Amino acid sequence: EVQLVESGGGLVQSGGSLRLSCAASGFTFSSYWMTWVRQAPGKGLEWVATIKQDGSEKYYLDSVKGRFTISRDNAKNSLYLQMNSLRAEDTALYYCARDGQRLGISDYWGQGTLVTVSS
Amino acid sequence: DIVMTQSPDSLAVSLGERATINCKSSQSVLYSSNNKNYLTWYQQKPGQPPKLLIYWASTRESGVPDRFSGSGSGTNFTLTIDSLQAEDVAVYYCQQYYTTPPYTFGQGTKLEIK
Numbered sequence: 712e713v714q715l716v717e718s719g720g721g722l723v724q725s726g727g728s729l730r731l732s733c734a735a736s737g738f739t740f741s742s743y744w745m746t747w748v749r750q751a752p753g754k755g756l757e758w759v760a761t762i763k764q765d766g767s768e769k770y771y772l773d774s775v776k777g778r779f780t781i782s783r784d785n786a787k788n789s790l791y792l793q794m795n796s797l798r799a800e801d802t803a804l805y806y807c808a809r810d811g812q813r814l815g816i817s818d819y820w821g822q823g824t825l826v827t828v829s830s
Numbered sequence: 831d832i833v834m835t836q837s838p839d840s841l842a843v844s845l846g847e848r849a850t851i852n853c854k855s856s857q858s859v860l861y862s863s864n865n866k867n868y869l870t871w872y873q874q875k876p877g878q879p880p881k882l883l884i885y886w887a888s889t890r891e892s893g894v895p896d897r898f899s900g901s902g903s904g905t906n907f908t909l910t911i912d913s914l915q916a917e918d919v920a921v922y923y924c925q926q927y928y929t930t931p932p933y934t935f936g937q938g939t940k941l942e943i944k
Contacts, residue, residue: 748880755921755923755935755936755937755938756872756874756880756923756925756935756938757935758925758931758932758933758934758935761931761933770930770931770932771931772932773831773932806879806880811882812885813927814927814931815868815870815925815926815927815931815933816870816882816885816927817870817872817880817882818882818891820879820880820881821879822879823879
């Protein structure tokens with residue numbers, strides 16, 4: 712059974728940092744693109760970042776470029792999102808997702824981890 | 831970036847009736863070399879993560895009931911739910927995955943029972 716479990720969220724002050732993790736199981740992690748999507752409280756979905764199977768390609772939402780870094784450790788079946796210089800507008804539930812059929816088709820999602828940035 | 835616009839923002843439909851949600855992209859998401867539309871539909875129920883329903887604009891994900899169908903091409907797409915069930919109450923999102931990211935979502939359509 713495919714499972715994605717996010718962790719690392721919490722309350723942080725504006726300008727602070729957090730590192731989100733996503734533990735994957737039930738599939739060959741190294742074979743899939745992986746994605747972070749966020750959802751601000753009561754709002755819609757927003758794609759944040761995506762990383763290729765071997766980490767050689769990474770894509771970011773413009774508003775997080777230079778502040779967030781997506782990475783992965785295939786030996787540990789884990790996906791990460793290093794978030795620096797956090798802003799109030801980064802407050803959201805952050806989901807980890809597997810891109811299945813191809814890049815952009817997110818077929819499995821975790822339950823999310825909540826990041827709250829206080830100003 | 832491609833902008834995705836859904837309509838309506840909310841919708842109330844009677845049980846057993848048809849629900850129709852529209853999604854328009856600011857530029858075509860049809861890739862001419864393979865004639866595929868790079869568009870997905872997701873369902874999100876309260877307190878749950880999104881669930882993939884449809885990809886390539888009209889291919890139903892495994893396990894998704896056949897009352898859900900996707901149609902359209904180019905810039906205009908539709909998600910149709912036939913014979914609405916109580917468990918279909920959710921917010922529905924379209925997303926484009928044309929070429930490379932960013933892969934933008936529509937703003938969502940909230941579906942309720944009338």
